Amino acid sequence: MTDPSTVTDSLLEIRNLRIELASHGRTHTLIDGIDLRIARGEAVALIGESGSGKSLTALAVMNLLPPALHASGGALRWHEARGGAPAAAMVFQNPRAALNPVRRIGQQFDDVLRTMRVPRRARAQRAVQLLEQVAMSPAQRYLRAWPHELSGGLCQRVSLALALAREAALLVADEPTTGLDAVTQSQVLTLIGELRRARRMALLLITHDLGAALHHSDRVAVMHAGQLVEVLPSRDFLRNARHPYSRALISATPALVSTLGQLRGVPGELPELAHIDRAACRFHARCANATPQCVEAAPPVVETTSGGHLRCWHPAPADALSTLPLTDCHA
Numbered sequence: 001m002t003d004p005s006t007v008t009d010s011l012l013e014i015r016n017l018r019i020e021l022a023s024h025g026r027t028h029t030l031i032d033g034i035d036l037r038i039a040r041g042e043a044v045a046l047i048g049e050s051g052s053g054k055s056l057t058a059l060a061v062m063n064l065l066p067p068a069l070h071a072s073g074g075a076l077r078w079h080e081a082r083g084g085a086p087a088a089a090m091v092f093q094n095p096r097a098a099l100n101p102v103r104r105i106g107q108q109f110d111d112v113l114r115t116m117r118v119p120r121r122a123r124a125q126r127a128v129q130l131l132e133q134v135a136m137s138p139a140q141r142y143l144r145a146w147p148h149e150l151s152g153g154l155c156q157r158v159s160l161a162l163a164l165a166r167e168a169a170l171l172v173a174d175e176p177t178t179g180l181d182a183v184t185q186s187q188v189l190t191l192i193g194e195l196r197r198a199r200r201m202a203l204l205l206i207t208h209d210l211g212a213a214l215h216h217s218d219r220v221a222v223m224h225a226g227q228l229v230e231v232l233p234s235r236d237f238l239r240n241a242r243h244p245y246s247r248a249l250i251s252a253t254p255a256l257v258s259t260l261g262q263l264r265g266v267p268g269e270l271p272e273l274a275h276i277d278r279a280a281c282r283f284h285a286r287c288a289n290a291t292p293q294c295v296e297a298a299p300p301v302v303e304t305t306s307g308g309h310l311r312c313w314h315p316a317p318a319d320a321l322s323t324l325p326l327t328d329c330h331a
């Protein structure tokens with residue numbers, strides 16, 4: 001794990017990112033005012049419920065938003081001296097869908113390495129090296145395989161190796177373990193962490209799983225209804241998370257509570273992003289701390305004493321969670 005306090009070398013700054021959807025003559029703001037900095041070699045986990053806007057944020061970073069959606073307001077500022085390599089590479093949720101079903105694995109490496117201008121005679125050897133880095137050996141056997149001949153976990157390893165082939169400074173991993181069994185999930189996330197550290201590659205890990213986020217990142221960014229509501233170092237999260245939504249996510253994560261009896265669902269439902277009241281706090285209808293102020297005005301983002309960022313009128317006091325009987329997965 002990288003020590004967040006020593007990470008100062010900025011790779012990507014996302015400033016006031018907004019993603020809008022134009023529909024029936026109206027513009028709907030789906031993502032509203034994302035500010036996030038990722039340092040070189042740093043692992044940032046983006047967590048939140050399904051529909052909170054994690055994948056849209058990732059697609060904006062990759063410059064892959066679908067045509068109906070438009071990124072505006074902010075800028076993505078890359079500090080990487082690119083030297084011809086792409087700034088970011090992505091591993092997708094569904095590795096089978098990400099691989100071309102009618103190209104053998106070796107052909108897919110050849111396609112990527114050709115775009116990286118790797119000479120033809122060096123490509124096969126490079127593909128072998130990449131497969132060995134993701135622990136697929138003997139690599140020659142896998143290079144001849146079709147995607148349908150591989151398990152989901154092996155397909156995700158191939159996707160990861162293809163992403164590594166791009167030599168990018170940032171790996172964006174959008175739910176990279178969805179659909180994999182628990183053992184394979186852990187293996188894939190551990191492998192991503194090892195490769196990241198070996199290559200000093202930054203990681204934007206998108207996940208619903210707070211426990212996995214805390215284990216595999218330096219900082220956690222909590223997303224609710226198209227906004228970041230809290231960002232703080234992973235190692236401090238259980239103790240210092242102050243947004244009521246962050247606290248609700250902790251109480252809703254089986255790996256983070258001591259007994260199943262302490263497990264609580266997150267109250268209410270995510271508001272429909274396309275029809276949201278931008279003047280109010282987006283969490284107010286689900287929040288036990290809400291007051292009329294939360295309905296009348298959206299809270300600003302403030303810096304906290306623990307070095308994080310918080311968007312809430314009535315946050316929990318710092319260190320409040322240490323009184324809860326939580327299992328510390330980040331020891």
Ligand SMILES: Nc1ncnc2c1ncn2[C@@H]1O[C@H](COP(=O)(O)OP(=O)(O)OP(=O)(O)O)[C@@H](O)[C@H]1O
Nearest residue numbers: 021030049050051052053054055056057066068273
């Ligand atoms: N192409 C699109 N057109 C219109 N709305 C979209 C489009 N893509 C996503 N949305 C909407 O944007 C919101 C955020 O979606 P997004 O996929 O980013 O959420 P998410 O947090 O990644 O969810 P999940 O964890 O399920 O992948 C959702 O309300 C979704 O319906």
